[in-house]
Amino acid sequence: MYIEPHAHMVSRTTDDYEKLAIAGCEVLCEPAFWAGFDRSSPAGFFDYFRQLTDYEPKRAAKYGIKHYCWLCINPKEADDPVFAREVMALIPQFLDCPTVLGIGEIGLNKNTRNELAIFEEHVQLAVDRDLPILIHTPHLEDKLKGTRLILESLAGFSKLDRAKVIVDHVEEHTIAQVLDAGYWAGMTLYPHSKCSPNRAIDMLEVYGSERLWMNSACDWGVSDPLAVPRCILEMKKRQHTAAAIEQIVYHNPRKFLSQSPRFV
């Protein structure tokens, strides 16, 4: 039994829900993100938010999986601030849906000024409504700088509860600064561009499991919805106990996500 705290199921087939259920996935959380192409209008996002809040929970339920989501305009499509604010204006009407956990995955993509401005407007929305926040950090060469910019920006929000913020896609060069600042950190098991199971286990061994979770972030790209169970297998090979495994793949995500009253 495990929780998949970050998966983009709108990009996956129903076969993947079946595989997740067979592998023991009990709960799945889907942050709003890029769908592999830029949407041409806010109406495209309106339909996307309907899909996240209405359709995907029903599709997941057919396989006994509880589906939750996070809402935002993602950083890849947030570099046009006029467009981004039009999409952001749609979000409040969805925030009372019973499976919406908070604001995410917001963050940075290429570390632009406009991305940072829209990121901060999302953080303010979450602070105003006392919602948890899920943060995307940039890819590859942009991750270190983006993580620093995000942490510097968050430090300016005096009313932000750091325990309600998870900074996702950490790697060996960003994990310490995220944890040291008091936030949760997510390790993404993603081929080529993020973290392998063995590297994630290394970070668990070095930094401990207190404020960490792991996820597949499976999406439209080359990715693996079963990455978390595969990492469980690697943890077993490396002699991690059943209790330690359960802590990282079940109790930790449950602890963080339970900060939303919607998560039951």
Next chain:
Amino acid sequence: MPTKKELLDLQFIEARHKLIDLAAFLDRIDRHPGADDFRYAALQAAIPILLSERPDRARGVLDALSDHSHEPIPKAAFQGALGAAQPG
């Protein structure tokens, strides 16, 4: 926690495979026509980190391939990432 010997039993063949694959990639780039770019230079600069005795070589490689500038940029030239920071 497994011993060094147990880890070698578990992962040596995989690490060997990855090392040979990297060597073959370098050979392939050398063998093919045209000019390489900053990514190849970044990879070459990062490889010595593997032979260092620091306890955080993975972090060292990631740092070596990262953009170390501090200010947000005015506008992105493209949406994706290339894997190594462009010089200048």
